[in-house]
Amino acid sequence: MADQTIPSGNADATETGANSGLRRRLFIIFAVVLTLAAAIVLIWQLAFAGGSVSTDNAYVNAEVAQITPAVAGPVAQVLVQNTAEVKAGDVLVRIDDADARIALARAEAELARAERGYRNTAQTGESLLATADARASDIGAAQAQLRVSQANFDRAKVDYDRRKTLSETGAVSGDELTAATNALRNAQASLALAQAQVTQAQANRSAAQRQASASLALTRGTTEQSSPEVLAARAARDQAQLDLDRTVIRAPFDGVIAQRQVQVGQRVAAGTPMMTLVPLNRLYVDANFKEGQLRNVRPGQTAEITSDLYGGDVVYHGRVVGLGGGTGSAFALIPAQNATGNWIKVVQRLPVRIELDPRELAAHPLRVGLSMDVRVDVRADVSGK
Structure with missing residues (x-):
């Protein structure tokens, strides 16, 4: 029997057709996947994103204590350093009590x-x-x-x-x-x-x-x-x-020492700032939302917060405590004056205070000033109406 051979031109045409069909199938699959992803994003936006507002302009804050002496005198002992963790009642500074x-x-x-x-x-x-x-x-x-x-x-x-x-x-x-x-x-x-x-x-x-x-x-x-x-x-x-007792300065609550400014032998007057005490178990978040995001934000609404320190693996659960009385620019040292003809509207931000769960803070401690991402669920009606 004589050998049968396929012409080389027909073989090239067959391979080209197969590649073209594969590309069409891949393109169709990609288009379907893209369409499904777009549909999922749209559904999520309609079902969930519309019920929340978020911002990454948020920072950890706290009501810190400024440690100052109530009596004057030379400093005899300084028993703490910056970053030291102290308990309520721990001795921080002793002032010479001879007088x-x-x-x-x-x-x-x-x-x-x-x-x-x-x-x-x-x-x-x-x-x-x-x-x-x-x-x-x-x-x-x-x-x-x-x-x-x-x-x-x-x-x-x-x-x-x-x-x-x-x-x-x-x-x-x-x-x-x-x-x-x-x-x-x-x-x-x-x-x-x-x-x-x-x-x-x-x-x-x-x-x-x-x-x-x-x-x-x-x-x-x-x-x-x-x-x-x-x-x-x-x-x-x-x-x-009382003056004698006040020569021993104690921590008013649990916290971490920061900004220590006092040294042994220094003579301090009453009210001289010596250090700052940060209460790590009573931190909160100040989230600066744009004014257009605040229409439905109310005290009592829940929030989810993540930090750059721990990433998205750690989610804090908080509660909106209240909204600030004014924007940051309104309370600036030199407030903006827009009573001129050359005026450009700038979107303002209003601080929203969010209370954190103390148990979550104990499990994953934070520090004042850390950046946070905040999402507030505005679907809940907590106005009492």
């Missing part, structure tokens, strides 16, 4: 003096009151002496009158009359003295009563614990104790 201890000792001495002064005043009042009572007995004694002097005077007067009458008849000598006259004068002087003593005793009693009243008025209605002088001294002592 504060001296002030406390002085205040305690003043308090003891005030308490002793109150007791002395109270005892003096009681003593003066007893003295006033004793002056009453002095008045009684003086009055008794006055009665005796009055009786002596009356007797001397009767004796004098009788002798004077008898002297006229010559029955009594002149010496007897002189003696009776002298006795009458002495009795009269004794009576005057007794009257003066009664008056003096009464005056002494009145003076003692006034002194006792004045002394008792200082303590009347109060006790040693409620005396104004003691209260003032105790307040000064408490202030001195």
Whole structure:
């Protein structure tokens, strides 16, 4: 049998046709895949994307604490460094407390003096009151002496009158009359003295009563614990104790130290910034949305947040807390002034605060200033209408 051969021209035509068919099939497959992808994207946009707004202009923030001393003095110890994690109550800085201890000792001495002064005043009042009572007995004694002097005077007067009458008849000598006259004068002087003593005793009693009243008025209605002088001294002592306690500066909450600016030996004044404490368990996100995205954003809506630190593998779940009171440019140091003819509209952004889940923060810690991507679900109606 003779060998049959295919002409080379027909073979090339067959191979070209097969390649063309393969390209057409591949093109059709590509077109179908592209159409399906476009349809999926469109469906996703209609079903999901229209119910959310997103931005990558978002950053981690926190209500940081500025650590400042309440009292002045030289720094004795700095017990933390930048990046150190501390717990609430941990000692951060110690200020030299020598002056504060001296002030406390002085205040305690003043308090003891005030308490002793109150007791002395109270005892003096009681003593003066007893003295006033004793002056009453002095008045009684003086009055008794006055009665005796009055009786002596009356007797001397009767004796004098009788002798004077008898002297006229010559029955009594002149010496007897002189003696009776002298006795009458002495009795009269004794009576005057007794009257003066009664008056003096009464005056002494009145003076003692006034002194006792004045002394008792200082303590009347109060006790040693409620005396104004003691209260003032105790307040000064408490202030001195507080100043001493404030020489030890402690962390107000859990966090990380940043921006440490204080050194040992430095003399600081009250209110001098020493360091910043960042609360890592109370971070939030400030997402700056464009003004056109905020139509349906409401507090209480949920949000999903990812960070550049962990990437898309870690998704934080947050909640919208509130919207800012103004745009960033409105609160700028030099706000934009558009009252000129050369004005170009710039899309503004408004900060939206988003609260993060503390448990997710504990599992994947963040730091202030990190960039975040935020998507807020605006489909939920949390307005209460």
